[in-house]
Amino acid sequence: MAIKSLIKFFSNTPLMLMLRIGKLTKETCRTGFVLTAISEGIYDIMESGPATFEEIQKFFKSDFNPEGLRAWLDLGVSLGELKKSTNGYSIKGKLSKELIKPANDTWLAFLQVRTEVFYNFIINTPSMLKKKMQFEYSEAYGELVARSSRTLEPVLLDVVDNLIPKNNSYRLLEVGCGSGIYIKRACELNPLLTAVGLEVQQSVAEFARENIKAWSFEDRVAIENTDIRKYECKSDFDLVTFYNLIYYFPVDERIDLLKDLGKHLKPGGELILTSMCKGKDPSLSLMNLWTSMTDGYGPLPCPKQIHDQLKKAGYRKIKSEMLIPSFVLFRVIK
């Protein structure tokens, strides 16, 4: 190596910046590589052991551009996510090994939402604003978002456990039911409970319906593919739950919405609302950017705003609790 060239390179290069860029590039590539290897099924063929180059080609059902495939796999090797041996390619990296575990599916979805959905908002918000435009919500991501919001499941299952009476007939209305996991828990807690789960997105409603069937609760649970704003009011529910969707509504519509949620309750029935709130953490700022820039949605609330809006909607004796940082629960009685 020519020492003179090396000295010249280092004396003319902002070293700290170069190192920082190297680190950022590596982590960006790692995220893209691992998520793609999972979503394209490439890790499936490596799960039971190394896969040869020819086996991977066979999986692709194509021998088009072998150098391109080799380059892609070698990127995985240089990131430390794949290992290359005489037996072929195998999974090596910690991130890969953790994310392929079925138990970590919600965290896989959480990362996918941030890279496949939210990242677009980071890079395109200024140009959209210049054009006076908002992003359209894409149904294509409905199931992914529902899976990723299950990261809050350990906390919310505890909430359900404390809410549901263990006997007596009981009617639950769950608005924006996502996967239906909290309805499942409620059914397990009380054999006399019946529930309606509302889901505005067709694909998510189908996902919830399939889950409810797989859990054998279809006799006690109806999943309806409708918008809460269009759901006929019969005032026959003991409990209305509204977990993590207040930001799917513009701020100036939320008071009327909260008022209408109460109309579905019997006298003495309860409304439970949970929400992530604005915070300093970049992950919260990113979520706030997503909801603020999506057509028809609104910014993440802060606890005081929810409290004031519940009050304006006519509720008294408003109880609230911070379940984990920036994740708040409100409980009101009709």
Ligand SMILES: C[S@@+](CC[C@H](N)C(=O)[O-])C[C@H]1O[C@@H](n2cnc3c(N)ncnc32)[C@H](O)[C@@H]1O
């Ligand atoms: C962030 S997810 C939360 C899902 C679930 N409640 C949970 O906490 O895991 C919000 C869900 O509410 C649904 N949703 C949004 N607006 C709705 C509306 N107006 N009526 C019914 N469902 C709605 C969305 O389709 C989405 O599946």
